[in-house]
Amino acid sequence: MLPVVIVGLTAAAVLVLCLLLPGGKLKAEAADRVSLAGLCALQPEDFAHAPGGGALAGVTVSFRKAPDMDKHGTQRVRLLLTDSEGRKGRVTAKLRLLRLRELDFELGEAPSVLTPQDLLLDSANNLAVSFAELPPALAALGEYPVTLKVDQQGFPLTLRVVDTIPPTAKAVSREGQPGQVWGPEDFVQNVADRSEVTLRFAEKPDFFLRGTQNITVIITDEGGNITEVKAALKITGDAVTPIIVGAQDIEVERYGTIAYRAGVTAYDPRGSEIELVVDSSGVDTDFPGEYSVLYSAADAAGQTVEQRVKVTVLPVGKDKVDALADPILAQIIDDGMTDTQKAKAIHAWVNANIAYTNDGEKEDILDGAYNGLKLRQGDCYTYYALAKYMLERVGIESLDIERIPGTDMAHYWLLVNLGEGWRHYDATRVKAAEYRPNNGFMMTESQAQAFCSATHQPDFYTYDPTLLPEGVVIVE
Numbered sequence: 001m002l003p004v005v006i007v008g009l010t011a012a013a014v015l016v017l018c019l020l021l022p023g024g025k026l027k028a029e030a031a032d033r034v035s036l037a038g039l040c041a042l043q044p045e046d047f048a049h050a051p052g053g054g055a056l057a058g059v060t061v062s063f064r065k066a067p068d069m070d071k072h073g074t075q076r077v078r079l080l081l082t083d084s085e086g087r088k089g090r091v092t093a094k095l096r097l098l099r100l101r102e103l104d105f106e107l108g109e110a111p112s113v114l115t116p117q118d119l120l121l122d123s124a125n126n127l128a129v130s131f132a133e134l135p136p137a138l139a140a141l142g143e144y145p146v147t148l149k150v151d152q153q154g155f156p157l158t159l160r161v162v163d164t165i166p167p168t169a170k171a172v173s174r175e176g177q178p179g180q181v182w183g184p185e186d187f188v189q190n191v192a193d194r195s196e197v198t199l200r201f202a203e204k205p206d207f208f209l210r211g212t213q214n215i216t217v218i219i220t221d222e223g224g225n226i227t228e229v230k231a232a233l234k235i236t237g238d239a240v241t242p243i244i245v246g247a248q249d250i251e252v253e254r255y256g257t258i259a260y261r262a263g264v265t266a267y268d269p270r271g272s273e274i275e276l277v278v279d280s281s282g283v284d285t286d287f288p289g290e291y292s293v294l295y296s297a298a299d300a301a302g303q304t305v306e307q308r309v310k311v312t313v314l315p316v317g318k319d320k321v322d323a324l325a326d327p328i329l330a331q332i333i334d335d336g337m338t339d340t341q342k343a344k345a346i347h348a349w350v351n352a353n354i355a356y357t358n359d360g361e362k363e364d365i366l367d368g369a370y371n372g373l374k375l376r377q378g379d380c381y382t383y384y385a386l387a388k389y390m391l392e393r394v395g396i397e398s399l400d401i402e403r404i405p406g407t408d409m410a411h412y413w414l415l416v417n418l419g420e421g422w423r424h425y426d427a428t429r430v431k432a433a434e435y436r437p438n439n440g441f442m443m444t445e446s447q448a449q450a451f452c453s454a455t456h457q458p459d460f461y462t463y464d465p466t467l468l469p470e471g472v473v474i475v476e
Contacts, residue, residue, distance in 0.1 A: 026081040026089030028056055033077075034128045034151040037097035040069040047077050047093040064090070072099045072122065098122045098129075098150065100157075105225070108195045109359070116148060119157070124150075128284045141195060141222050148277045158312050163223025167193035168221035169179030172215075173232040178208045179267060181246070183216045187231040202228070208234050218346065221227070229304075239269040240275070243306040248255035253317055254288055254367065255374075266297030266305070274299055280311075282437040288315045313461045316370040321389065324373040329393060339396055340418045340442075343425070346390045347441045350383055350427040365389055384412035384430040391416070398425065398471065404462050411460065415468075420474040423459065424448045445474045 024462040028048040043059040045121055064078040074096045081089035099121040111118050114135040132147035133153055145160040169191040174182055184199040192196060203218035215231045247266040258280070266276040274297050291311040298304045332345040355377040368385025372378050384400075391398050394412075396416065401424075403411035413426035424447075426440035433439050436452040437447045448461040468474075 024087050026059060026087050027051060027055075028059070028061075028079075029079055029091060030079075030091050030093035031056055034092040034096045034098065034124065034155060035069075036148075036150055037072040037099050038070050039100075039155055040095075040097060042095070043078055044199075047095070048081070048091045053364060056081070061091075067095050069097070072097045072223050078392075100125055101155060104162050105138055105161045106165070107161055110139075110161055114138060114146075119148060119159075163193075163195045163221055163225060165194065165223075166225040167191060167197050167219045167221050167227045169217075169219055169227060169229050171229045171231040171445055173215075173234070174237065175234040177237045178210065178235055178237075178269070178271065179243040180247070181207055181243075182233065187217050187233075187252065187452045188217050188219070188229050191219060193219075193225075194219045197221045205233050206248075206271075207235070208239070208267065210237075239271075241303050242266060242268050242274060242297050242299045244297060244305055244307045246296050247307045247309050249312070250293070251312045251314060252285060253320070254285060254370075255316070256285055256313075258283070258285070258311065260293060263296065266295075268299035272476050283311050283313070285313050288313045306441075314367050315364055318366060321366050321370050321373065322393075325369070325390060325393060328373075329390060330419055333394055342394050343391060343416060343418060344395055344441060346387060346394070347425065347427045347439075350390070351429060351439060354378060354383055354386065354427075354429070356429045380410075381412050381426045382416060387425070387427045388414055399469065401463050401468075403459065404464055413461075415474065418442065422472055423475050430455075445476050446458075 007039075011036050031047050031049050033042055033046060041250050045056065045064050048056060048061050050056050060082045061081050061160055062082070064080045067077045069077055074094055077093045077095045079091040079093065081091065081252055100193070101119055101121050114131075114137075116129040116131060117124065120129070128150045128151050132206055136144040136159075138144060138159065138161050141161050141163055146157050146159060149155055149156045169188040169324050172187050172189050174186060176182070182205070184201050187200065191199075198220050200218050202218050205213055205215055208235075211372055212234045215233050216228045217231065219227045219229065239402040244264065244266050250258060250260075252258050260263060260278045260280055261276065264276060264278075266274050268274050277296045279294040284294060289312075291313065292308055293311055294306060294308050295303060296306045301358070323353065328349065329346075332349050333342050337345070350372075354372050357377050357379060365385045365388055368378070368382050369389035372386040374384040388400070391414075396418075399422070401415050403409075411428075413424060413428065415422045416425040417423070424440070424442070424443040424445070428440065430436060430440070432451075432455040436451045437443050443451070452458050452460045452462075465474075
């Protein structure tokens with residue numbers, strides 16, 4: 001067909017004329033497509049484009065017969081072209097529909113590196129199928145969203161890692177004296193499963209009942225699969241002294257509470273419950289460490305029993321500190337800030353919101369930070385620990401520095417490098433703050449020592465430079 005130039009026609013009209021074949025028929029090129037069976041949502045215009053590429057302007061594309069979007073395999077898609085003047089044309093394209101595999105993976109059987117082909121029953125060109133983002137590692141039970149791109153269309157999918165295989169175990173029968181306590185784990189061995197399991201008695205045994213009892217241990221894995229193991233417990237002989245059942249070592253996070261009597265009971269030789277006495281006076285959950293608790297009981301005949309357990313008070317967990325610090329950081333920090341602005345905002349908040357007292361937690365950074373966030377007071381260690389924790393939370397490195405031991409009082413602060421060398425970073429409240437440049441934010445060495453001179457505190461920022469990491473020099 002010879003080029004046609006008509007003055008005054010719109011670009012769309014020219015395009016339509018260029019699509020005409022001799023005889024007034026419309027012409028377009030077929031666009032073969034690939035999609036997913038059952039999820040395909042392609043429209044008629046997705047299967048045709050103008051000669052040489054591009055959209056069809058001024059032309060309506062419709063299905064002569066709609067393809068079956070649920071049928072996998074390759075099928076022809078017959079299209080009808082119609083313009084505003086009633087001219088028509090026909091195009092035939094191809095549609096290949098791929099089948100998805102089952103999107104549930106058994107725990108331990110998922111591919112270590114997931115590929116798009118792992119989700120398809122049909123082979124596909126790597127150029128036509130890909131992930132929109134890096135696929136997750138399917139290492140634990142749960143649901144994992146992914147977006148599978150097929151022929152540039154995105155299909156949100158949910159993969160699941162499941163555990164459908166029940167645990168296995170071998171039964172173990174036991175024999176003991178009245179009052180001897182057994183746990184469900186004592187009646188099974190060789191417990192195997194791909195996920196974590198819990199054990200419990202179907203019905204708690206009577207540890208004072210002489211004779212043989214049938215024991216059922218129920219083993220449940222994380223997938224909810226259950227296995228029941230049958231065993232036997234034979235109790236013979238007589239108990240001669242009281243016993244304490246259920247007392248065991250305890251771990252608690254700092255500032256936590258302990259239910260010392262939960263699950264602990266004292267019995268006389270006949271199996272009757274007697275008064276349990278708990279002496280926990282030596283435990284202080286405000287301070288991490290190991291403590292001792294004494295359980296004791298006496299029966300009507302005056303026979304006594306004692307059992308001592310260890311209580312370990314652990315430092316505060318990071319999750320607790322995060323829960324207090326993150327809402328504050330969200331208020332004072334935003335993504336558009338530079339590191340200098342972030343460090344300044346943290347310094348200002350810590351200095352303004354923590355009241356100075358002469359005592360504070362000095363066990364570790366997390367405890368010091370938690371103490372400051374929880375009580376909103378503390379000494380220089382509290383300011384130092386909280387500032388350091390918040391800086392690390394926003395990705396800013398800091399170094400610890402401490403006043404030389406033997407001076408009048410201990411003092412802790414930080415060194416921070418924000419791109420202009422290491423400087424003193426001290427958020428502690430001081431009475432003579434007006435003599436401290438930027439109230440202790442990013443002071444040079446000469447500024448720190450000038451503060452010492454102005455306030456007649458020559459030891460305030462006295463430190464041992466040989467203790468600094470190699471290569472760290474404070475800006476003079």
